Amino acid sequence: MRATRLHDCPAPAKLNLFLHVNGRRADGYHLLQTVFQMVDHGDLLHFDLRADERIVRTTDVPGVPEQGDLIVRALLLLQAACKRRHGRLPPGIDVAIDKRLPMGGGLGGGSSDAATALMAANALWEAGFSREELMALALPLGADIPFFIFGQTAFAEGVGEALQPVDAPDCWYLVIEPGVAVPTAAIFCSEHLTRGTEPVRIADFSRHTMNRTDSTGFGRNDLQAVAVSLFPPVAQAIDWLSAHGDARMTGSGACVFCAFSSEAEADAVLQQVPGIWEAWKAKALKHHPLNTVLQVSAVIE
Numbered sequence: 001m002r003a004t005r006l007h008d009c010p011a012p013a014k015l016n017l018f019l020h021v022n023g024r025r026a027d028g029y030h031l032l033q034t035v036f037q038m039v040d041h042g043d044l045l046h047f048d049l050r051a052d053e054r055i056v057r058t059t060d061v062p063g064v065p066e067q068g069d070l071i072v073r074a075l076l077l078l079q080a081a082c083k084r085r086h087g088r089l090p091p092g093i094d095v096a097i098d099k100r101l102p103m104g105g106g107l108g109g110g111s112s113d114a115a116t117a118l119m120a121a122n123a124l125w126e127a128g129f130s131r132e133e134l135m136a137l138a139l140p141l142g143a144d145i146p147f148f149i150f151g152q153t154a155f156a157e158g159v160g161e162a163l164q165p166v167d168a169p170d171c172w173y174l175v176i177e178p179g180v181a182v183p184t185a186a187i188f189c190s191e192h193l194t195r196g197t198e199p200v201r202i203a204d205f206s207r208h209t210m211n212r213t214d215s216t217g218f219g220r221n222d223l224q225a226v227a228v229s230l231f232p233p234v235a236q237a238i239d240w241l242s243a244h245g246d247a248r249m250t251g252s253g254a255c256v257f258c259a260f261s262s263e264a265e266a267d268a269v270l271q272q273v274p275g276i277w278e279a280w281k282a283k284a285l286k287h288h289p290l291n292t293v294l295q296v297s298a299v300i301e
């Protein structure tokens with residue numbers, strides 16, 4: 001019997017352990033090097049097959065119209081690709097979202113939601129697309145989506161689509177949400193952005209972190225200086241967290257994080273975070289929790 005629902009599907013957050021801007025492509029997009037690290041905190045998505053062919057978001061997401069939602073756009077793309085491959089449109093899907101990640105936080109929430117939707121629908125529809133095919137399908141929607149489908153800690157180049165697996169310490173992170181949404185475009189178009197960082201090699205990162213119990217200290221986030229100058233709450237969160245370790249911004253911001261060797265150390269700092277900010281701790285995830293959905297067909301209910 002075919003599965004008709006997949007509930008409680010995690011869409012984990014990512015942190016950019018470092019993020020270097022090495023140049024700019026002819027189309028204006030920036031060439032990056034980064035390490036993407038998933039953590040065990042994120043959104044939760046629920047999928048139910050429909051009797052018709054519509055893709056319907058059943059939860060309101062303030063500020064994100066249904067047709068602009070990356071989940072809906074990703075599912076429509078996969079539905080059309082199924083039609084091209086199998087000659088018929090698969091059934092529609094109702095999607096409900098427990099949104100926990102802030103938008104414009106640099107945690108890749110929308111991208112992770114889209115990746116989870118693609119992996120879940122591929123299983124529900126028994127569509128048979130490979131991991132590589134789903135990654136290629138998703139890239140035009142957002143540069144971070146292929147990473148979540150790749151499904152493991154990764155060294156990324158290009159605009160984030162050239163991915164290699166990499167080991168990073170099995171540590172804990174404290175994340176502060178400064179309460180402001182940073183639009184990625186505003187950071188990349190700044191005339192003050194550092195765009196010429198020398199490329200590093202994956203071996204440089206591995207050598208740096210090899211004997212460490214946390215991921216602290218490699219490289220920097222080239223987007224941070226611009227974000228700090230444009231968004232004072234980001235600067236305030238970094239200043240506060242810097243007293244407790246190597247505080248950094250993730251992605252284009254606004255969230256900032258610090259790595260700790262143990263849960264107890266992360267807890268000790270978490271308890272001191274000023275009440276003006278949302279903050280949480282999370283453990284590094286070596287693999288995406290839905291990885292197995294791409295390896296076996298959907299759970300039959």
Ligand SMILES: C[C@@](CO)(OP(=O)(O)O)[C@H](O)COP(=O)(O)OP(=O)(O)OC[C@H]1O[C@@H](n2ccc(N)nc2=O)[C@H](O)[C@@H]1O
Pocket residue numbers: 016028029030031032105106107108111141142143144159160184185186188250251252253
């Ligand atoms: C910076 C990163 C790092 O992980 O993540 P977030 O902070 O968004 O999580 C990503 O590269 C975000 O990639 P992506 O999710 O595709 O960015 P979008 O929001 O679509 O980009 C908005 C705009 O930023 C500029 N942009 C984006 C990515 C890039 N490599 N170069 C750019 O110049 C482009 O002008 C683009 O139109």
Ligand SMILES: Nc1ncnc2c1ncn2[C@@H]1O[C@H](COP(=O)(O)OP(=O)(O)O)[C@@H](O)[C@H]1O
Pocket residue numbers: 061063064068069070071101102103104105106107108109110111113114182184251252253254
């Ligand atoms: N399902 C979704 N969840 C969050 N944001 C979404 C979603 N779909 C589209 N978006 C849009 O993508 C933008 C970036 O969101 P998000 O990926 O969460 O942040 P970031 O790219 O900073 O990590 C949001 O401001 C929103 O307009």
